[in-house]
Amino acid sequence: MAFTAFAGQSQASDTVARRKSPIALFLLLPGVFYLVLFFVTPLLSLVITSLQEPDPVLFGQFQNAFNWQNYVTVIETYWQQSLRSIGYASLATLFALLIGYPLAYFIGITLRPYPLLQALGLVLVIAPFFISFLLRTLAWKQIFATEGPLAGVLSSVGILGPGEAISGTTFSVIFGLTYNFIPFMVLPIYATLVSFDLRLIEAGNDLYGSSATTFRTVTLPLSATGVLSGTLLTFIPATGDYINASREFLGSADTTMVGNVIETNFLVLQNFPAAAALSLLLMAFILVLVGLYVKRSGTEDLL
Amino acid sequence: MKGFGKWAIWVYSGMAFVFLLIPIVYTIIFSFNDARRTNIIWRGFTFNNWLNVCEAQTVCEAFGNSVLIGVVATILATTLGTMIAIALVRYRFRFRNTTTLLIFLPMATPEVVLGAGLAAQFLQAGVPKGLGTIILAHTLFCLSFVIVTVRARVAGLDPALEEAGRDLYGSPAQVFWRITFPMLLPGIVAAALLSFALSFDDFIITNFNRGAEVTFPSFVYTAAARGIPPEANVIASAVFFLAIALVLIAQFSAAARRRRLARAR
Numbered sequence: 001m002a003f004t005a006f007a008g009q010s011q012a013s014d015t016v017a018r019r020k021s022p023i024a025l026f027l028l029l030p031g032v033f034y035l036v037l038f039f040v041t042p043l044l045s046l047v048i049t050s051l052q053e054p055d056p057v058l059f060g061q062f063q064n065a066f067n068w069q070n071y072v073t074v075i076e077t078y079w080q081q082s083l084r085s086i087g088y089a090s091l092a093t094l095f096a097l098l099i100g101y102p103l104a105y106f107i108g109i110t111l112r113p114y115p116l117l118q119a120l121g122l123v124l125v126i127a128p129f130f131i132s133f134l135l136r137t138l139a140w141k142q143i144f145a146t147e148g149p150l151a152g153v154l155s156s157v158g159i160l161g162p163g164e165a166i167s168g169t170t171f172s173v174i175f176g177l178t179y180n181f182i183p184f185m186v187l188p189i190y191a192t193l194v195s196f197d198l199r200l201i202e203a204g205n206d207l208y209g210s211s212a213t214t215f216r217t218v219t220l221p222l223s224a225t226g227v228l229s230g231t232l233l234t235f236i237p238a239t240g241d242y243i244n245a246s247r248e249f250l251g252s253a254d255t256t257m258v259g260n261v262i263e264t265n266f267l268v269l270q271n272f273p274a275a276a277a278l279s280l281l282l283m284a285f286i287l288v289l290v291g292l293y294v295k296r297s298g299t300e301d302l303l
Numbered sequence: 304m305k306g307f308g309k310w311a312i313w314v315y316s317g318m319a320f321v322f323l324l325i326p327i328v329y330t331i332i333f334s335f336n337d338a339r340r341t342n343i344i345w346r347g348f349t350f351n352n353w354l355n356v357c358e359a360q361t362v363c364e365a366f367g368n369s370v371l372i373g374v375v376a377t378i379l380a381t382t383l384g385t386m387i388a389i390a391l392v393r394y395r396f397r398f399r400n401t402t403t404l405l406i407f408l409p410m411a412t413p414e415v416v417l418g419a420g421l422a423a424q425f426l427q428a429g430v431p432k433g434l435g436t437i438i439l440a441h442t443l444f445c446l447s448f449v450i451v452t453v454r455a456r457v458a459g460l461d462p463a464l465e466e467a468g469r470d471l472y473g474s475p476a477q478v479f480w481r482i483t484f485p486m487l488l489p490g491i492v493a494a495a496l497l498s499f500a501l502s503f504d505d506f507i508i509t510n511f512n513r514g515a516e517v518t519f520p521s522f523v524y525t526a527a528a529r530g531i532p533p534e535a536n537v538i539a540s541a542v543f544f545l546a547i548a549l550v551l552i553a554q555f556s557a558a559a560r561r562r563r564l565a566r567a568r
Contacts (some may be wrong), residue, residue: 018385024394028402031446035405038443039412042420099319099343106316108307115562118397119554122549124320130546133504134523138531139326139333142343178378182323211308232411238411243506248527259415259507264360266419276423279416290411 022199027086043283050276062273070277078261086285089238092177093185096234097227099178100185103218104226104259107186108193127188128179137176139247141167168252176244180221182246184233193219194227228293236286258282327543329344341530352533359532365522366538372434372518373502376441381495383442384449385487392457410447417444418511425512432514439514441505445498448489452497456490500546 050070055061075082082196107121111183143150144166154160166172196219204214242259251260258278265276306422336342337349357363387406389395421440425432464486468478505521513521523535 012403012409018395020395024390024396027386027390027394028396031450032402032405034442034446035409038421038424038439039405039409039417042417042424045324045424045427046416046420048427067309102312103316106312110312110316115558116555119558121320123315123550123554126322126550127327128323129500129504129545131330132519132520132523133542134527134533135330135531135536135539136326136507138332138527139329143325143329145343148343179322182319183480234338236411236413240415241507241525242415248524252305253476259413262415262419263510266422272423272426275419279419282413283416286413296463 043280044132046276046280049272050280052273058071060270067273070273071281072099074281077274078251080263082258082278082281084256085239088174088177088255088257089235089241091174092238093231093234095174095178096182096185097231100182100230101227104186104189108190108194109198112194114197119217122190125190127182133180134243134249137180137243140172140176140179141250144172152203156197166303167250168247168255170255172250172257173245173257176250177238177241180241181234181238184237184266188211188229188233189223189226192223195223228296232290232293235289239286240282255271330536331540331543332356334533334540336533336536338533341535342533352537356534356537359534361517361522362519362532362534362538365517368434369503369519373435373499375458376502377495377498378444380445380449381491384446384494385453385491386496387449387454389455389483389487391454402536403521406447406450409444409452414505414507415511418508422509422511422516432512432516434516436512436514437509437516437518438511440508441502444505444508447499448501449494449498452494453487453490456487457492460486480496482564496549505541506563 049062049063051065051067052062052070053065053067072144086253103125105127107118111118125162142148145151146165146167151160152164154166155164160166200218200222201214204218205211221291239257240259241259242263243249245255245260246252251257262275262278262282265271265278332343333345335348335350336345336350337347337351339343352358387402391399391403396402397438413417421436421443422432425436430436460483465478465482468482473481504520506518506524508523509518509521517525520540523531526532526535
């Protein structure tokens with residue numbers, strides 16, 4: 001359901017009686033074949049790669065093996081970066097929720113009497129999607145730069161000590177992750193709130209519930225699916241992201257996340273088995289999370 | 304309390320909107336910066352960057368590649384995705400749950416994993432990386448988003464309209480092209496635009512599968528180390544204005560239609 005928010009449409013229930021027909025096969029096969037060929041088999045390639053061992057003769061080459069020790073090695077070597085990724089992504093998701101929920105409430109409920117303003121609000125939320133992800137992250141880097149406007153103000157007030165920078169810190173990376181994924185939080189919550197029946201709030205007030213009580217017992221539970229989807233949609237890309245934490249962007253050597261490690265191992269060090277093993281561990285972690293969510297609401301509901 | 308809450312949410316949301324817009328405005332302003340190589344410090348206003356975009360040679364080449372990849376991947380993903388979306392809503396078939404899972408999983412997979420998986424596969428199969436591998440990768444991650452977007456539209460379609468077409472002796476092909484397809488078109492267009500936007504801005508998956516090819520995001524990434532030329536800001540800003548114009552037209556016409564309908568009722 002959450003993903004339909006991108007189309008600006010709420011999910012219509014499937015009331016149509018489904019037929020059985022050979023046409024279904026014709027419609028499904030090409031796409032399913034594509035998914036198998038470019039999603040399932042790459043995952044199998046990752047499994048094979050993750051178990052490879054160095055070639056005894058050719059330096060820098062790998063041969064197929066059953067070297068599960070790779071997994072132990074990457075966990076031992078990169079547990080810090082992996083935990084950091086989860087920590088950073090969790091905090092970014094929390095901040096995105098704190099900023100995104102009120103914003104979604106504002107557009108979906110407060111602005112409901114003004115359709116044009118509502119449309120404008122929605123456009124403003126998705127506007128960051130239309131400007132290069134990398135350039136808007138670089139914009140923050142330049143705003144945070146030592147010679148930039150913000151650092152000057154902060155150091156004159158004394159918040160920023162001499163020689164300290166905003167960019168390249170834990171703060172700037174979490175800040176960047178929060179900024180970049182806020183729309184993913186707002187859209188699904190907005191999608192649940194935009195069709196929310198306002199009479200339910202009236203009913204809460206009629207029953208002598210204060211605004212706070214009504215919000216806590218009526219509005220919030222009814223928008224829970226949106227919050228859950230938004231949380232997943234923010235957390236998943238944030239955990240695997242390596243732009244914000246990269247040294248050329250908002251990070252430094254101290255903020256390396258698991259995405260950076262995978263990228264470096266694959267593309268720079270060409271240590272394919274390590275990159276593959278880490279990728280699969282990351283995927284397994286995400287799948288457990290998503291599995292918990294699916295258990296709660298069902299796969300069909302997610303789509 | 305209630306009055307305060309109303310007032311507070313306007314201020315809070317206003318601040319959130321400003322927060323969202325700051326880097327966009329920054330990027331646009333710096334597209335007018337009279338900078339030579341590194342576009343970090345403001346050196347004065349100029350239109351030169353806009354008038355001679357292709358001066359920074361590789362920017363335009365990278366932009367061209369991104370457009371080409373975006374168009375081809377969008378056509379592939381939209382075609383395959385629309386077919387699956389129709390099948391999902393309209394037909395009964397075995398392995399339905401497996402199929403939905405297969406569609407959902409790529410969206411739940413972090414981009415690094417998708418990118419590394421495809422790269423590992425291309426490596427093992429001995430496929431040289433280039434525009435082709437980028438297009439194959441982009442089609443994959445756009446596909447799921449297309450299916451989900453079009454599926455919502457198919458589900459909202461009244462089957463009685465198609466039945467009426469059949470009752471009037473329309474052949475299956477006529478019914479599809481004259482009734483079903485035109486009614487699905489807004490959803491398909493939305494899916495295609497989303498797909499192009501996703502492809503155009505993708506960096507992570509592209510970086511694993513591009514070989515020596517340069518796309519617009521990968522140009523920016525490489526240039527980040529030594530300074531981004533202002534021409535990159537020009538291209539990003541131009542794309543932004545174009546996209547915003549498209550979305551504003553769509554949103555406002557939809558809002559106006561809703562208002563007309565509400566008045567007619």
